[in-house]
Amino acid sequence: MLDDHSRLARAVHQPALVRLHRALSRLRSVLTVMNTGAHPDDEINGMLAALRFGYGMRIVVACSTRGEGGQNALGPERGGALGVLRTAEMEEAARRMDADVAWLGHGPDDPVHDFGFSKNGDDTLRRWGEERIVERLVRAYRRYRPDIVIPTFLDVPGQHGHHRAMTRSAERALALAADPSAFPEHAAMGLRPWQVSKYYLPAWSGAGYAYDDEEPPPPVTLSLAVAGADEVTGLAYKQLGEWSRAAHASQGMGAWRDKPVDRWSLHLKLRAGGEATPENDIRAHLPATLADMAAMPGVTGPAAAALQEAQAQIDAAIAAFPNRAHIAEALARAARRIEEARAGLDEGAAGRVAHRLDRKLREIDAALFEASVNTARAFFTGPAHPGARMALQVHIDAPGLSDLAVTPRLPEGFDAFAMHEEPGHVQVEIAVPAAAPHTGNYPEAFDPLDGNGEGGVRISGRVGERRIEVDLDPEEPLRIGPPQSLSLDPAVALIRAGGPASGIRVQAIGAEPTDWQAPAGWILRREGSDWVALPPRELRPGVSTLVPIVDGRPASSLHTISYRHIRPTTFIAPAELRVLSLEVALPAGARIGYVGGGSDNVGVHMRRLGLDVTDLGEAELKAGALSTFTTIVVGIFAFGLRRDLQGATVRLHRFVEEGGHLVTLYHRPTDAWDPVATPPRRLVIGSPSLRWRVTDPAAPVTVLRPDHPLLTSPNPIEAGDWQGWDKERGLYFAAEYDGAYEELLAMNDPGENPLKGSLISARIGRGRHTHVSLVLHHQLDKLVPGAFRLLANLVQPA
DSSP: OOOHHHHHHHHTTSHHHHHHHHHHHGGGOOOEEEEEESSTTOSOHHHHHIIIIITOOEEEEEESOOOTTSOOSSSSOOHHHHHHHHHHHHHHHHHHTTEEEEEOOOSTTSSSSOOSOOSOHHHHHHHHOHHHHHHHHHHHHHHHOOSEEEESSOOOTTSOHHHHHHHHHHHHHHHHHHOTTSSGGGGGGTOOOOOOOEEEEESSOOOSSSOOOSSOOOOOSEEEEOOSOOTTTOOOHHHHHHHHHTTOGGGTOOOOOSSOOOEEEEEEEEETTSOOOOOSOTTTTSOOSHHHHTTSTTOOHHHHHHHHHHHHHHHHHHHHTTOHHHHHHHHHHHHHHHHHHHHTOOHHHHHHHHHHHHHHHHHHHHHHHHHHOSEEEEEEESOOSTTOEEEEEEEEEOTTOEEEEEEEEOOTTOEEEEEEEETTEEEEEEEOOTTOOOOOSSOSEEOTTSOOSSOEEEEEEEETTEEEEEEEOOSSOOOOOOSSBEEEESSEEEEETTSOOSOEEEEEEESOOSEEEOOTTOEEEEETTEEEEEOOTTOOSEEEEEEEEETTEEOEEEEEEOOTTSOOEEEEEEOOEEEEEEOOOOOTTOEEEEEOOSSOOHHHHHHHHTOEEEEOOHHHHHHSOGGGOSEEEEOTTHHHHOHHHHTTHHHHHHHHHTTOEEEEEOOOTTTTOOTTTSSSSOEEEOSSGGGGOBOOTTOOEEESOTTOHHHHSSSOOOGGGGTTOOSOSBOSOEEEEOTTEEEOEEEOOTTSOOBOOSEEEEEETTEEEEEEOBOHHHHHHTTOHHHHHHHHHHTSOO
């Protein structure tokens, strides 16, 4: 006979049984833990994986922003599009550890958004609106009813202001969530007051290469240790957490850990109805199982006995794995006992425990479904726009389900007007209303038990004597977009004073504009299949926005965001042509090689300026004639993203020694940046980065070398060139460097000492190396004129 470990190892090679095992493991606990953070990737993945898969707890991640103000190590998405990508990454990370996500902020147009790095929690709360973020947390507490709340970060100086604001708000929301007089409008949403039982803080420092907590962490009151490894994978929970964390690929997250110890130190700051004293188990003083609930006040007699019996049947179902028939029989009996217990509760007890029983019934139905099906898939086909007709396809192999019924879950007003059924396949024809609104870019929540998005499937059927109903999400979410998507090539153009005035040739891809909205003086005319935008003769410096019109409305562009680590998603944005007119001179004779890592658009912007730019691939870096270029520009993060670039450092150093100009845009210490071997001379990137950045985009800039050629030629860099910067001045400043480097600028956030490592340059041999820690690439995307003038200077020959 197989022992338990051999039986499990054999079973988990079958995906259906893996899903069944995960569904059964949810039934071990009736507790909910909420982890609060400010950005996707703030969650404590390893600990959450341990609580979910080791203890069976329900996990909820409450996240205040979509990360739209952060960086992207994968590709070109910025701003709102980056928020869509990082939302999809957070959902995938949650999917891998079976967690809910409660989004508190809803993208860049919402006051609660990621506006870039902040060093100050008070400033963050002013910008978000403290009452607003607290109310949203109270709403989340009342909706999910967590027994335990654990912020990821401490509210201490030296920590990210967004993190500090979230931790402070999470604590303030505790008492308000339990207060019936606080936010009474929640009652109309079906939400009742809720008392969180325990509030923990991390008893570890958040310091690292990014942050520098100035105060020590609070004392340890609980050493959380989960014995054994994950039953399905055999991995330590911290390793399983890194698999979840790797879904945040745009932030470069996920690192393999050899033989990690599954232990986390926590500080119990508040405990409802009791003293916050040291404890041996995070579940202490809480009803962890149905059997524990049988001893709760108000749960007596038949209800208590029914809960005890339900617990015994759940234990039997888990022990029966992978025998589907025995599992189904035991779970059906457990569900009956839970329903009996719920019916026998008085009103007072029901208010304390009914939500746990309702949740457990839903989880039992999900486990019964997994015990009854081999495969179940759903997907939408056809156009998804107002007035369209599309189809919902469902493929299901469910030998354990009788009386199977498939019901589409659709937005209000959608008409499911025909259904075609055959064994294992259902097709539903759907009419989208002509007035259907476009789907928002940012979903409000994620549920690992499905039911997400605007459309899907409800599957019902009978397992033995129990009728179950579960949600099944489509493989790609239903997203209603514009009837005609239009994108422009180019979407951005530059007009240099004194440059050619022949107009801007624009190709409309997708829909065909019937007209344009344009500032006074602009003329747009068709030339063949393209449009030509002719500027006014007296075009003032600044940005002009030209909007194509389709069917009488400003056009929209539907972008698909697709990477291997996430499910494809879309981003709807206005279609527009932005034209920057500026006074800028180009360096004479500059021939530029550009080495990008895919994380900035600097190469594109240099071409828009009219510079001679060649992209350098692996072959050129390895054996190409670098001497044909006067300047080589290395994009942000590129040393960390391109092994061919790491292998070319000796050639790049020789390029500089022989008269070339090497320009490196900012890198993190983790981007394979060796302070001695990567730059031509020793250059250390400051760490933690919080101490080596200027977050105020309007921070005064002091020019230390006003006569330096990089600041005078071919464009004199003046005070106006530092106006209108967005998000921040710079980050990852150089902290230590060889004496050959000259400091060109000084700047600082209010109340801090000046930093001088934002722009440094050194004469080396016959050439030059310039290191730029300004967020120049972001300013170029925002069409800040001074950024283009500075860029033109930086790429001049040595």
